[in-house]
Amino acid sequence: MAKKSMIARERKREKIVAKYSAKREALLEQFQNAENQQEKLVIHRKIQQLPRNSAPTRLHNRCWMTGRPRGYYRDFGLCRNMLRDMAHKGLLPGVVKSSW
Numbered sequence: 310m311a312k313k314s315m316i317a318r319e320r321k322r323e324k325i326v327a328k329y330s331a332k333r334e335a336l337l338e339q340f341q342n343a344e345n346q347q348e349k350l351v352i353h354r355k356i357q358q359l360p361r362n363s364a365p366t367r368l369h370n371r372c373w374m375t376g377r378p379r380g381y382y383r384d385f386g387l388c389r390n391m392l393r394d395m396a397h398k399g400l401l402p403g404v405v406k407s408s409w
Contacts, residue, residue: 311376319371322362329363 336356343349361367370381372388380389385401396404 311371311378315378316371316376319369319376322368325360325362326365326368329359330365333359333363 333356336352336359340349340352340356343352369378370383370386371378372381372391373386374391375388377388377390381387382389382392385392387395392401395401396406
């Protein structure tokens with residue numbers, strides 16, 4: 310299981326991204342529609358003033374059961390280990406072992 314502090318840090322990032330997403334989107338839209346370099350420079354500085362953790366690229370998917378950051382399956386929100394355990398126990402509807 311992942312450290313509690315890492316899980317908490319990731320949740321904090323999610324809240325910050327949600328809080329600043331509208332502002333960041335508006336600034337990026339202005340940046341793309343800016344006509345001259347001076348205007349772009351001013352808008353770019355405003356984007357840089359936002360917290361680093363407000364960028365969505367700083368988010369990392371984590372397993373909701375263990376907090377594991379690697380081997381993550383988006384469809385289930387689980388890491389590969391928990392996916393395997395839950396599938397063997399029949400806790401994931403529609404998931405069956407493959408055979409051919």
